[in-house]
Amino acid sequence: MKILIVAATEFEIAESIPFLQEYQVDYLITGVGMTATAFALGQRLAKESYDLLVNVGIAGTLDPSRSLGDLVRVTKDQIYQFGAEDKGNFVSIETLGFGHSSFHAVLPETQLPPVYTQLDAVEGISVNKVHGSEQSISELNQTLSPQTIESMEGAAFFYCATQANVPAIQVRSISNFVEPRNTKNWNIPYALSKLNHWFREFILQHRS
Numbered sequence: 178m179k180i181l182i183v184a185a186t187e188f189e190i191a192e193s194i195p196f197l198q199e200y201q202v203d204y205l206i207t208g209v210g211m212t213a214t215a216f217a218l219g220q221r222l223a224k225e226s227y228d229l230l231v232n233v234g235i236a237g238t239l240d241p242s243r244s245l246g247d248l249v250r251v252t253k254d255q256i257y258q259f260g261a262e263d264k265g266n267f268v269s270i271e272t273l274g275f276g277h278s279s280f281h282a283v284l285p286e287t288q289l290p291p292v293y294t295q296l297d298a299v300e301g302i303s304v305n306k307v308h309g310s311e312q313s314i315s316e317l318n319q320t321l322s323p324q325t326i327e328s329m330e331g332a333a334f335f336y337c338a339t340q341a342n343v344p345a346i347q348v349r350s351i352s353n354f355v356e357p358r359n360t361k362n363w364n365i366p367y368a369l370s371k372l373n374h375w376f377r378e379f380i381l382q383h384r385s
């Protein structure tokens with residue numbers, strides 16, 4: 178099975194690049210955000226065929242019961258607030274009739290290994306602006322499930338995979354809580370160490 182590992186930045190998968198080269202697993206660095214992700218992945222999928230796309234990265238969580246470094250599988254991801262404002266109300270892109278905002282993981286026909294299936298399944302939102310104020314976070318808490326995670330790429334990744342009809346999964350390691358901005362509370366090195374360990378194990382289990 179031909180796998181493509183997709184990450185926003187090289188930094189996020191740097192410690193595993195020698196491993197990916199040794200096991201001849203392709204990887205793609207897209208750049209941060211939905212636009213960069215869609216362009217880079219769209220270009221790659223126009224040239225190469227894959228059996229499974231794996232989006233890996235870090236994320237914030239709304240869930241106070243989580244620990245930094247927890248790994249989650251994202252089964253559904255939405256482009257957050259994709260639509261229009263109508264005075265005080267939000268009108269979704271679906272209601273406007275211009276498309277979709279939510280996209281899903283699609284599993285391949287062959288069973289994925291326990292290292293994936295045993296992860297907690299959560300929903301994600303993809304944003305252009307990381308939430309970082311009491312007011313905007315309180316709106317999130319009123320409208321989303323408490324387990325929701327936030328990234329800047331996930332929905333674009335699922336969108337591309339859906340358009341290209343390729344199975345795709347997304348796994349994120351929690352680097353921070355979605356809270357009023359304080360990056361001193363983030364633990365990116367620990368989250369990345371857990372993430373890299375996870376996807377190396379995923380590749381090994383998947384091959385055996």
Ligand SMILES: O=C(O)c1cccc(C(=O)CC[C@H]2O[C@@H](n3cnc4c(=O)[nH]cnc43)[C@H](O)[C@@H]2O)c1
Nearest residue numbers: 185209234235236237307308327328329330352360
């Ligand atoms: O503002 C800073 O100083 C800062 C320092 C390190 C990283 C950032 C990011 O915004 C990283 C964005 C990057 O990581 C993902 N990510 C991680 N946590 C979140 C989050 O709470 N909300 C949205 N995205 C997050 C994201 O997918 C990007 O790839 C800032």
